[in-house]
Amino acid sequence: MAGVDIGRVGVERVEGWGMAVGSTVRVVRPRTVEQLRAALREAQSAGVSLAPRGTGCSYGDASTTRHGWSLDLTGMNGIHDFDCGTGVADLEAGVTIRQLWRTALPQGWWPKVVSGTMFPTVAGAAGMNIHGKNNFKVGTFGDNVLDLDLLLASGELVTCSREENPDLFHAVIGGFGMLGVITRVRTRTTRIHSGEVKVKGISCHDLAEMMAYMDAHTGEADYLVGWVDAFARDESLGRGLIHHADYLEEGEDEDAARTLTLAHQDLPTSILGVPKGEVWRALRLFNHPAGMRLMNAVKQVAGRMEEWQGFYRQSHAAFNFLLDYVPDWKYAYSRRAGEGLIQYQAFLPKERAHEGFVRLFEEGHRSGHTPFLGVLKRHRPDPFWMTHAVDGWSMAMDLKVTEANRASLWEACRRFSEICLEVGGRFYFAKDLVISPDAARRAFPAERLEAFLALKAEVDPGGLFSTDLWRRVFEGDPEGASHGPLGAEACA
Amino acid sequence: MSSSAPQAPSSPEPAPEPRERVLVVGASSGIGAALVRQLAGEGCRVAAVARRTELLEELAGSCPAGAVLPFTHDVTAAGEVPELLEQVRAALGGLDTLVYVAGVMPLVGAQEYDHGPDRRMVQVNLLGGMAWCAEVARLFVSERRGTIVGISSVAGDRGRRMNPAYHASKAGFTTYLESLRNRLEVHGVRVVTIKPGMVETPMTAEVDKLVLPITAEQAARATIRTWRGSLWSTRYVPLVWWPIMRVIQALPSRLFRHLEI
Secondary structure, eight states: OTTOOOSEEEEEEEEOTTBSSEEEEEEEEOOSHHHHHHHHHHHHHHTOOEEEESSOOOSSSTTOOSSSEEEEOTTOOOEEEEOTTTOOEEEETTOBHHHHHHHHGGGTEEESOOOSSSOOBHHHHHHHTOOOTTHHHHOOTGGGEEEEEEEOTTSOEEEEESSSSHHHHHHHTTSTTOSOEEEEEEEOEEEOSSSEEEEEEEEESSHHHHHHHHHHHTTTOSEEEEEEOTTOOGGGTTOEEEEEEEEOOTTTOTTHHHHTSTGGGOOOSEETTEEGGGHHHHHHTTOSHHHHHHHHHHHHHHHHHHHHTOOEEEEHHHHHOGGGSSTTGGGGTOOSTTOEEEEEEEEEETTTHHHHHHHHHHHHHHHTOOOSEEEEEEEOOOSOTTOOOOSEEEEEEEEEEOTTTHHHHHHHHHHHHHHHHHTTOBOOTTTOSOOOHHHHHHHSOHHHHHHHHHHHHHHOTTOOBOOHHIIIIISOOTTOOSSSOOOHHHHO | OOOSOTTSOSSOOOOOOOOOEEEEESOSSHHHHHHHHHHHHHTOEEEEEESOHHHHHHHHHTSSTTTEEEEEOOTTOGGGHHHHHHHHHHHHTSOOEEEEOOOOOOOOOTTOOOHHHHHHHIIIIIIHHHHHHHHHHHHHHHHTOOEEEEEOOGGGGSOOSSOHHHHHHHHHHHHHHHHHHHHHGGGTOEEEEEEEOOEESGGGTTOSOOSSOEEHHHHHHHHHHHHHTTOOSEEEESTTHHHHHHHHHHSOHHHHTTSOO
16 A cells, blocks of 8 residues: 555445445545546555445445445545536536535526435436436436546546447446446536425325326426325325425515525424434334334324425425435434345336335235335436336335344345336336345346446456445345345344 | 345344454553453453554563454554554454553653653644544444543643643543544444543653552553443543542632642
């Protein structure tokens, strides 16, 4: 290491956001492209692989690694440029969505696509091809990337766009970091005339009603998302609350100068009188099936009341970043390494989505793994090779992982995957920790999968870039690594 | 690590309590050496970090074979810490506890105003502690477990006339540890501050009169007992210093400056 500047080096546990997988490894944090390039060379000469990582917001093993080094890009977080005429942002890899919206909003722009948390980096967002509650309308994050710079294993820096290196462009987006390191992203933002959106809650008695409403409003709504009470059964199965939100037109917000300030976007500092930093401790009391059944039921009633209220206004941050309201809320699941939560997100084509979701919930009830939270979204296809996006729907399901339930949970997820595959579904690597190589082969079109693997072999012949996800799903799970019911000990 | 078979038993036999893996920084003499000997005697795996290699070797040699892994390092070289921690962790197969016990207290004459020794005290007693605690905190937070034990001193509670820089360095370390405790608690990482009174060690050998002295072995034993317990704050060693320091802290400055304490 002596003499070569590759940025900060240290040892840390690197885990998926859901905490159910992780390993303590060397973490390298370059701050510049030069240091990054040196880190690549250093890893090559040490004969170890690199697992690219941003803020580690992928729930599963997309950025974790049992072997080799973790390549943390959060130190490369400069904003090269934000053009307030066109809303185009030119960003370094590690710039977070938070940095982006805080730059854009005061100038009257908002990111085209944001996730439920503001903490992912833009390179991570491109690499995992994330989506928001407006996927049906504006596509995925990748759809809104104009171009990006990619540092290949060879040390060559290439610019990729729809015109320049289009194959690489369409494979890198959603390519979960396996083709190279994204060092720069240029992305569009959208013009806004207010710091708020109009939001309406629509309470639904069952899944069919929910899907019917969303289908009927994809033309006009700017955002649509459904929260689903996964505990409800029979005729109430899939009941829940839709949030329908629209941007405000020019002039509709008379106080736009005030709402378009960062101060107006601040999330509340307390929830029901409890300082928000402490709320997770209260949530912990409910973090079991009976408690979550109760909370979901209460939310259903609250949803009815919200519906009577009609449209109300909410800041962009408050509407979009629901996951950031309660800091450390995932600790309500557990603080033990190897426990926590996984999210199983099934992407089903529209023709059979309803059937598939009903079967998924029933399987959850049958196996005793009822999701504590279900989230329904509408999607549209995109041109990226390894995309999860379908012309259809997704259901994201939060499932609690403990050391004791791990084996049976993995078995339940295996049956979830069978259901998804039977109805022609796909999976999403930003969330995944459970699918098998076989499930991946069946979910993705064969020609795309082959093209992706061929491109990987071409641009990274030495296998410099590798993650637990890659080894689990694409190298046939050589050690039974993260796939399978490993407990905390095996993960350490 | 078994293969991926999902039908594997979900709750394996409870593993025997693994041996605690402890990193002691400032291990070559005094409380540090006593800690290492006691921990090694209990069967812990101990990484002993200190500047003086020969003392370290001697210490390791006096303990059960293989129990103590010596690492030579000067705590004023903060830049070495990340890489050394990585080595320590690899050698111990993980890390449960950090004890930062490095400290120096050169005698300062009544009319001495010399920046050299002052600077050294701050570097060893405070900055070295911050470098190690921060690096280990980063690791422990990522693992959401672990205990950081900082050996501060009753000297940090009040500024006596004897040795301004020593008091300042310990006051700084006490406050640093408190801040660290407050930010790490949510992540399940514990920070324990130990404030020994007067301990018979090479560091205090030149001090004329020790009040309520205890041996380094006693201090080490109380320290270990404290971090094995459930305390998430500060412990005076011996405990009698707690009421004493409450009184001394309550003395008005106007009075305190005239007292020979």
